[in-house]
Amino acid sequence: MRSLWRTLRRTARAAAVATLGTAAVATSIAVQSLAAHADPAVYGTVRATPNVNVRPTPGTGQDPVFTAPTDASFQVTCYADGGESNSGWAGTNPYWDRIVDPAHPDTPLFIADVWLDTGGDITKQVPECTEGRSKEQPEPDDQDDQDLSGGQPADQDGSGQACVFLAPEGAPFAGINLGHVGWAFKVKETTKSGKALYWYGSTENNKADPLIKEGDDNGAWRSYGTFDDMLAEFGGTLHSTNRYKGYKCAKVDNPDGSAALKVAEWTKGAGYRLAENNCMDHVYAVLRSYGADVPTPKGDRSILNGVTPTWAPTVWFAWIPWELQKI
Incomplete structure (x- = not known):
């Protein structure tokens, strides 16, 4: 298993500096590996x-x-x-x-x-709601499941944590899967047992409408819970038939959870446009307002010719220089 994840991590890093074709192939390899190890809801x-x-x-x-x-x-x-x-x-x-x-x-x-x-x-x-990982799920490198943001137990150093989730089969369009992403960030509050709590969500657009005007339902949602709650919800099919299968998290110094939550609320009425106001743009806006150093979505968004474009969420996810984990 460790060798598998080392391979996936190298694949994700390679995609960040590769050409468009290489990035698409690398993302496909990661998708297949994640799918093979996904647990059912x-x-x-x-x-x-x-x-x-x-x-x-x-x-x-x-x-x-x-x-x-x-x-x-x-x-x-x-x-x-x-x-x-x-x-x-x-x-x-x-x-x-x-x-x-x-x-x-x-x-x-x-x-x-x-x-x-x-x-x-x-x-x-399923895991216990507030007491760590399920009995069948091994501890990664002997760390607590909440301790993914720099080696400190929840909230001891006042730091935050930002995460991006990937549903690689999401957003099928013109014969390709552009992919779909969701966001998450840690807040200051904890459970009674001291576990970290998170806001998390995404803009699903389950109707696959390439254009949704502001104020109309774009499928945006958000939830609040522990790290295990978050993994279980993203890993299920409640919000999307295209399951989230991987994620990346990073420590954030001086986080602004209030600002991020305001942006998350804004996404509900922000509408949707396939190439310039999509799930990726919303994830970027939420996490940047939180204080996370996520890469700016790049690429010519007018290009969509049967090859995964450089601005697709799957490619953007591969460019994020954080450690890849499976759900």
């Missing part, structure tokens, strides 16, 4: 009759946000111990499954695991 089906409460925290201490009917299906991103056992369709346990619902994109949502059919043991299917 986990979905759960409601087994309560006639419905089940969906709450904003794991446990019964908060009023329900809404009720979900029998047979409703949700993507599950992680699980949490609510502190007290629940009894239901699947038996008895203390776990609550964090779900994602498009109608509540900015709200944490939990369903008692005993009322959600995920087809297996939730503790072995």
